[in-house]
Amino acid sequence: MADTTQANLLTAVHPSEAEGVAREPLVLNQRSLGWITDRICGIVENRQPLIWWILFVPSVAGFLALVFSLFYLVSTGVGVWGMNHPVAWGWDIVNFVFWIGIGHAGTLISAILFLTRQKWRTSVNRAAEAMTIFAVICAGIFPGFHVGRFWMVWFLAPIPNSNGIWQNFKSPLLWDVFAVSTYFTVSLIFWYVGLIPDLASLRDRAKSLLRKRIYGFFALGWRGGNRQWRHYEMAYLLLAALATPLVLSVHTVVSFDFATSVIPGWHTTIFPPYFVAGAIFGGFAMVLTLMLPIRKLYGLEDLFTHKHIDNMAKIILLTGTIVGYAYIMELFISYYAGNAYETDAFHMRILSGPYTWAYYCMFFCNVISPQIFWFKWARHNLWVVFIIANFVNAGMWFERFVIIPTSLARDFLPGQWGYYSASWVEKTLFVGSFGLFLMLFLLFLRFLPVIAISEVKGVLPESDPHYPAWKRLRLGRRGEK
Amino acid sequence: MSTSDHSKKELFGYLAQFEDATALYHAAEKVRDKKFRRWDVHTPFPVHGMDHAMGLGKSWLSVLVLVGGVCGSLTALGLQFFTQVSLYPTVVQDKPTNLFTIPAFFPVTFELTILFAAFATVLGLFTIIMLPRWNHPLFNSPLFSKFSNDAFLLHIEARDPKFHHEKTREFLSEVGAARIEEINY
Amino acid sequence: MAGIKNGDDFRDGERFKGASLLQKLCLGLGAGGTILFFVLRYATPANTGAMSYSWLFAVVFFLSLAVGGLFWTMLHHATNSGWGTVVRRLMENLAILIPVLFVVALPLLISSVGFRDALWEWFPLRAATLSHSHEEAVKEQAEYVAERKAGIDKAKQEVAQAKKDLAELSSPSPGHRFYMEREITSLEKKASALEAEDLSDEGAISTLTDKHFLHSEALLYKKRGYLNESFWWIRQLFYLVVLGGIAAVLRSWSVKLDKDGDPRWFRWMRRWSCGLLLPFATAWTFLVFDWLMGLDYAWFSTMWGVYLFSGAAFGSMAFLIILLTLLRRAGYLRKVVTMEHYHIMGKLLLAFVIFWAYIAFSQYFLIWYAHITEETKFFITRNTEFWNTYTIAFIVIGHFFVPFTALLIQGWKKKPRILFGISVWCLLMHVLDVYWIIMPDRGPSLTAHAEKVQMLIPGAWVYDVLAFVSVAGIFGYFLLRMLRSASLYPCRDPRLDESLNLVN
Numbered sequence A: 001m002a003d004t005t006q007a008n009l010l011t012a013v014h015p016s017e018a019e020g021v022a023r024e025p026l027v028l029n030q031r032s033l034g035w036i037t038d039r040i041c042g043i044v045e046n047r048q049p050l051i052w053w054i055l056f057v058p059s060v061a062g063f064l065a066l067v068f069s070l071f072y073l074v075s076t077g078v079g080v081w082g083m084n085h086p087v088a089w090g091w092d093i094v095n096f097v098f099w100i101g102i103g104h105a106g107t108l109i110s111a112i113l114f115l116t117r118q119k120w121r122t123s124v125n126r127a128a129e130a131m132t133i134f135a136v137i138c139a140g141i142f143p144g145f146h147v148g149r150f151w152m153v154w155f156l157a158p159i160p161n162s163n164g165i166w167q168n169f170k171s172p173l174l175w176d177v178f179a180v181s182t183y184f185t186v187s188l189i190f191w192y193v194g195l196i197p198d199l200a201s202l203r204d205r206a207k208s209l210l211r212k213r214i215y216g217f218f219a220l221g222w223r224g225g226n227r228q229w230r231h232y233e234m235a236y237l238l239l240a241a242l243a244t245p246l247v248l249s250v251h252t253v254v255s256f257d258f259a260t261s262v263i264p265g266w267h268t269t270i271f272p273p274y275f276v277a278g279a280i281f282g283g284f285a286m287v288l289t290l291m292l293p294i295r296k297l298y299g300l301e302d303l304f305t306h307k308h309i310d311n312m313a314k315i316i317l318l319t320g321t322i323v324g325y326a327y328i329m330e331l332f333i334s335y336y337a338g339n340a341y342e343t344d345a346f347h348m349r350i351l352s353g354p355y356t357w358a359y360y361c362m363f364f365c366n367v368i369s370p371q372i373f374w375f376k377w378a379r380h381n382l383w384v385v386f387i388i389a390n391f392v393n394a395g396m397w398f399e400r401f402v403i404i405p406t407s408l409a410r411d412f413l414p415g416q417w418g419y420y421s422a423s424w425v426e427k428t429l430f431v432g433s434f435g436l437f438l439m440l441f442l443l444f445l446r447f448l449p450v451i452a453i454s455e456v457k458g459v460l461p462e463s464d465p466h467y468p469a470w471k472r473l474r475l476g477r478r479g480e481k
Numbered sequence B: 001m002s003t004s005d006h007s008k009k010e011l012f013g014y015l016a017q018f019e020d021a022t023a024l025y026h027a028a029e030k031v032r033d034k035k036f037r038r039w040d041v042h043t044p045f046p047v048h049g050m051d052h053a054m055g056l057g058k059s060w061l062s063v064l065v066l067v068g069g070v071c072g073s074l075t076a077l078g079l080q081f082f083t084q085v086s087l088y089p090t091v092v093q094d095k096p097t098n099l100f101t102i103p104a105f106f107p108v109t110f111e112l113t114i115l116f117a118a119f120a121t122v123l124g125l126f127t128i129i130m131l132p133r134w135n136h137p138l139f140n141s142p143l144f145s146k147f148s149n150d151a152f153l154l155h156i157e158a159r160d161p162k163f164h165h166e167k168t169r170e171f172l173s174e175v176g177a178a179r180i181e182e183i184n185y
Numbered sequence C: 001m002a003g004i005k006n007g008d009d010f011r012d013g014e015r016f017k018g019a020s021l022l023q024k025l026c027l028g029l030g031a032g033g034t035i036l037f038f039v040l041r042y043a044t045p046a047n048t049g050a051m052s053y054s055w056l057f058a059v060v061f062f063l064s065l066a067v068g069g070l071f072w073t074m075l076h077h078a079t080n081s082g083w084g085t086v087v088r089r090l091m092e093n094l095a096i097l098i099p100v101l102f103v104v105a106l107p108l109l110i111s112s113v114g115f116r117d118a119l120w121e122w123f124p125l126r127a128a129t130l131s132h133s134h135e136e137a138v139k140e141q142a143e144y145v146a147e148r149k150a151g152i153d154k155a156k157q158e159v160a161q162a163k164k165d166l167a168e169l170s171s172p173s174p175g176h177r178f179y180m181e182r183e184i185t186s187l188e189k190k191a192s193a194l195e196a197e198d199l200s201d202e203g204a205i206s207t208l209t210d211k212h213f214l215h216s217e218a219l220l221y222k223k224r225g226y227l228n229e230s231f232w233w234i235r236q237l238f239y240l241v242v243l244g245g246i247a248a249v250l251r252s253w254s255v256k257l258d259k260d261g262d263p264r265w266f267r268w269m270r271r272w273s274c275g276l277l278l279p280f281a282t283a284w285t286f287l288v289f290d291w292l293m294g295l296d297y298a299w300f301s302t303m304w305g306v307y308l309f310s311g312a313a314f315g316s317m318a319f320l321i322i323l324l325t326l327l328r329r330a331g332y333l334r335k336v337v338t339m340e341h342y343h344i345m346g347k348l349l350l351a352f353v354i355f356w357a358y359i360a361f362s363q364y365f366l367i368w369y370a371h372i373t374e375e376t377k378f379f380i381t382r383n384t385e386f387w388n389t390y391t392i393a394f395i396v397i398g399h400f401f402v403p404f405t406a407l408l409i410q411g412w413k414k415k416p417r418i419l420f421g422i423s424v425w426c427l428l429m430h431v432l433d434v435y436w437i438i439m440p441d442r443g444p445s446l447t448a449h450a451e452k453v454q455m456l457i458p459g460a461w462v463y464d465v466l467a468f469v470s471v472a473g474i475f476g477y478f479l480l481r482m483l484r485s486a487s488l489y490p491c492r493d494p495r496l497d498e499s500l501n502l503v504n
Helices: A002-011 A033-045 A050-076 A091-115 A119-123 A125-146 A150-156 A172-205 A209-219 A226-259 A271-297 A306-336 A340-352 A356-374 A376-380 A382-409 A424-447 A453-458 A467-477 B021-033 B050-054 B061-087 B099-128 B167-174 C020-043 C045-078 C085-095 C098-109 C115-119 C122-168 C174-196 C202-216 C218-222 C229-260 C263-291 C304-329 C339-370 C373-382 C386-408 C416-446 C461-484 C496-500
Strands: B011-018 B039-042 B152-157 B179-184
Touching: A033 A172, A033 A424, A033 A453, A050 A125, A050 A424, A091 A119, A091 A125, A091 A172, A091 A226, A091 A271, A091 A382, A091 A424, A119 A125, A119 A306, A119 A453, A125 A150, A125 A172, A125 A271, A125 A424, A172 A209, A172 A226, A172 A453, A172 B099, A226 A271, A226 A382, A226 B039, A226 B050, A226 B061, A226 B099, A226 C339, A271 A306, A271 A382, A271 C339, A306 A340, A306 A356, A306 A376, A306 A382, A306 C263, A340 A356, A340 A382, A356 A376, A356 A382, A376 A382, A467 B021, B011 B021, B011 B167, B021 B039, B021 B050, B021 B152, B039 B050, B061 B099, B099 C339, B152 B167, B167 B179, C020 C045, C020 C461, C045 C085, C045 C098, C045 C115, C045 C229, C045 C263, C045 C304, C045 C416, C045 C461, C085 C229, C085 C304, C085 C339, C085 C461, C085 C496, C098 C115, C098 C229, C098 C461, C115 C122, C122 C174, C122 C202, C122 C218, C202 C218, C229 C263, C263 C304, C304 C339, C304 C416, C339 C373, C339 C386, C339 C416, C373 C386, C373 C416, C386 C416, C416 C461
Parallel strands: none
Antiparallel strands: B011 B152, B011 B179, B039 B152
């Protein structure tokens, strides 16, 4: 027995290299360190392709539309929005939750995947973190203007004032202020700390003095010494460890905005993890939506490989199913609770209410459509992945829509029932926020490395100082020396 | 580069280049064993296990972060108790205005804990690794600018008590340096 | 570096021997304790109610460890992990105890033991309400029938009277006769219509039963589609098949892989673990709905399944660390498990301390903040008298703050002795968590109709200890048997290299 297996070992493929077992390389075609630097820095150093301009011009237009409608909103008053009694929270809060949710995947990819030692994160985390920051900027617009008198927005901060009034710290809305601003700050710090070594790369390659000075300024004089790296790595680990519970807390606080109330359809205990799972779900979809074209456009196929897309599709499948679990729990408990208001709220949501179409859109996009990712061919077909990712983007918007206006439109008394539809101002703001997001993202592509160069280098097999021993082991098994 | 013409230049140290991470790792072990003090390796990415090879301990940054976090918690709790219980008590949603409202203060406490800890991390990091520092003798070397691309470098400063003009150079080539350069101030 | 371990050198695995005395002791404790427990049950029938909670507590605690073991196994496969291959067999051995624990749970499920009705009030209440409603319905229907019959008699009398009146008329005019005859025909029609009505209609009785059911127990009536005995049994079967089945299949493939080293088994385990995560989650969620949330059928929380899942994964990881340390102390697994594995397990324990606290706090917080009558009951009970101190001491401080602080220290996670101590603490806290979930319901439930409602049943803790020791004995016996039955680690797993040379 022992002899035959020994013989098999030498002739056949060793089980650790068998199909479905062997780890796929994170960087394809055995690219060198220099190639990685050239390819990623090249995006910033070379002229942008035409398509960049084709996308940039409309996004600036969208941004201008945003500015215009905000101006119109502030100068006229929030009455220009379609909201009224009983639906006092409409597209504004839907968009806020939508954008903040998108932001979460960025921190998640960076922080949680870092803590769980998922090395494939290195190709995606930079773009995802940038996405986080831009999405939080977009998100912040909506509650900021939702308060009505925008110039009084400083009332949100606990600043001693002549009226002697203090904020109500028992209010979920104030928690939101703290959660979102902390989230933005920490995400920015995390992103910047991650950028430092790559800024040094750009500095050291810069041909013009201006570039050298600007990148050099932001690189802070990084020298890549191990006496720096060891504290840097610790700082990165600590920031990841801080950012992970932070992501959970931010969307948890957002879910508290609804769940601490007594409105049927809003108050349910599963909201915190359900919102977090939903945010991760929607965020991964947005990362795929952004990264698939970038990969193609800038020739990053060897760095952002099928393995990455496959993993992200699987996470979408998993989180989509978790979100489905939460939908089913809500429905089940609304039946099981036997509470008339609960039951009616969900009855109206799925059967008899005015917004049932939104519920079915949401359910199809979020729960049904990602199930196609059970199949490998679907995860490997970029068009399928792209389309499903966009279904998820839409589905997550509908989820917030289903939660917010649907629950409000049917108040406890039938006399307070109403129907809400958005005005052109709200629609322009929504489209404009996409313009702002895309504009910022395109500028990021233009000026900063889209993939974390130093981190990708660190996950190459030959970056491990013990790599030769592994190589010997592998060669030995193949009968070579 | 610009200083190489001068005859009375002051030596900063040697900069040696190695083939790959493995070679640098083993060289670092030997430099460590020689008990050099003022030296460092420069790599495009953090090399796994290099702290051990250089004989460096664990980073103590986490202590600072703990302090930052505790400060954040105390600030938040203080702010909330002071304003909600004594300065401006408001009864909302049937919640008392005393100590038993503490669950409602958790979210903000948590956020400020994280915020202060994150500030402590980043400020502590910059203090420990002494950045920003835009000017450094190493930047005078054209070889050095390759560290951020694909070069694995090691430098030993002339200020090190064990440093010797010739012996250290020989030692560096013994441990496998592919290229050695003098760096001047 | 020559320090790389070659997985091929570990192909023969490691067999667990010894501890036979311990195994016998466990068997003795398990069998003896169980016999004593059930002798006491039948000797002192008055304590049946109190004892039912004791048995549920012991079963749920050990089942949560086994289900947690199954979760860790499935997670390891589904995430395509490599770190934990050397400890995966321990998880599998834990998971395979699920069917055993279902057998141990049988006394709870079979109504004749008397536990089921004491634990889940909706069973007796539903039965009583149904039979009462049925009686009422029969009575109402009987009254209705009597009324109807009286109506028929009356109608017949009217017909007879009309005929008699007609006959008594000596010479009626044609018009008068016509009218009289028409009157008779109509009265006859009415009588025959009344006679034709089916008065023994079962459908009427069931409709009336429903009506009375709704009137006397509206909540239970609304839940009748879920809370009924036949569906309940179907669900119990589903839980056993899903949880037990997955555990059995995954372990059998893993053991087969030990024998032939065929990567096919590896691929199957991975594929099926992904696919079966959803049935697994569904089964565990509804199991804890039925067994624990059902202790008070009026209470509900959508978070409940997640809460119990987080506790199970947490307790199970603590148990795995303890088991691993004991095995290593006895001289096993020394060559394959390193401090790096301890470090990862410590980190996972920390992650689940946090996750558990997050879920527990969110659930508490939302119910506390919204303050809706039907939901707050759960926490009001647990904040009354003895339970208030218990909650703060064990659930808030003991279950979260203590292990959280201890596990934050990186060095401690790499020292088996310290991590062992922390894990023992965590496991103890998991025991107290399960106790906290189940027991506060015991006093108020059992003394609901007494003069004074009590929070605690005096002396009942003795049964809790006895039940716990008995189930622990059974659990320990089968666990040792499973440890013996295969290599202690998957010795031909294709990921063995990776796990042996783990570096954090």
